[in-house]
Amino acid sequence: MKIRSAEFVVSNTDVSRCPAEPLPEYAFIGRSNVGKSSLINMLTDRKHLAKISGRPGKTQLINHFRINDNWFLVDLPGYGYARTSKKDKAAFQKLIHRYFRERRQLLSAFLLVDIRHEPQPIDLEFMEWLTGEGIPFALIFTKADKLKPGAVSRQTDGYLQAMRNAGWEADPPFFVTSSLKGIGKDEVLAYIGEINQN
Numbered sequence: 001m002k003i004r005s006a007e008f009v010v011s012n013t014d015v016s017r018c019p020a021e022p023l024p025e026y027a028f029i030g031r032s033n034v035g036k037s038s039l040i041n042m043l044t045d046r047k048h049l050a051k052i053s054g055r056p057g058k059t060q061l062i063n064h065f066r067i068n069d070n071w072f073l074v075d076l077p078g079y080g081y082a083r084t085s086k087k088d089k090a091a092f093q094k095l096i097h098r099y100f101r102e103r104r105q106l107l108s109a110f111l112l113v114d115i116r117h118e119p120q121p122i123d124l125e126f127m128e129w130l131t132g133e134g135i136p137f138a139l140i141f142t143k144a145d146k147l148k149p150g151a152v153s154r155q156t157d158g159y160l161q162a163m164r165n166a167g168w169e170a171d172p173p174f175f176v177t178s179s180l181k182g183i184g185k186d187e188v189l190a191y192i193g194e195i196n197q198n
């Protein structure tokens with residue numbers, strides 16, 4: 001899929017104020033600092049569409065971007081920032097749960113994980129929650145440039161194996177990306193294009 005246009009639409013903390021247009025949407029989520037803003041900028045060919053976070057865990061906004069006038073890319077707040085207060089964590093959970101339960105046009109979530117890390121309990125719990133809610137998700141491994149090529153597939157194989165060991169029956173679709181090197185962009189966009197056509 002070619003990106004012809006990418007426009008910021010709205011930022012808000014209220015699910016009922018997300019855009020009313022009935023376009024399909026795809027939500028990007030992951031731990032703070034996982035590389036979500038960089039990935040969104042890579043996917044859309046815009047250097048500053050999503051803000052690269054100077055202060056992780058600070059903003060808890062749902063950001064909608066309209067792509068090619070026919071789908072929304074949604075930038076959800078990062079989670080798991082160690083210094084977030086209990087109150088902020090609870091507010092985050094409420095916001096995210098409401099978002100996923102109420103946005104009927106959401107066709108897939110993309111859960112970002114740093115390719116260097118083993119599966120984190122917070123990510124596995126979130127995947128379980130999504131699955132329990134019937135929301136499809138794909139995994140995006142970020143920062144692949146940080147590993148040598150041979151280590152990339154070892155790391156993704158290990159990640160999926162750990163998920164199977166934790167009781168997952170089917171591997172989720174997954175993508176290896178590097179925003180620094182422009183890796184994985186075409187694959188993620190092609191996947192979105194395919195879902196959009198069905």
Ligand code: GDP
Pocket residue numbers: 031032033034035036037038039051052053054056078142143144145146177178179180181
């Ligand atoms: P966010 O908090 O998930 O939105 O993450 P950011 O996009 O703000 O990135 C967090 C940090 O990781 C920044 O210092 C980025 O420059 C760095 N980063 C993001 N993507 C990549 C990548 O693909 N490769 C490398 N080496 N660093 C990255």
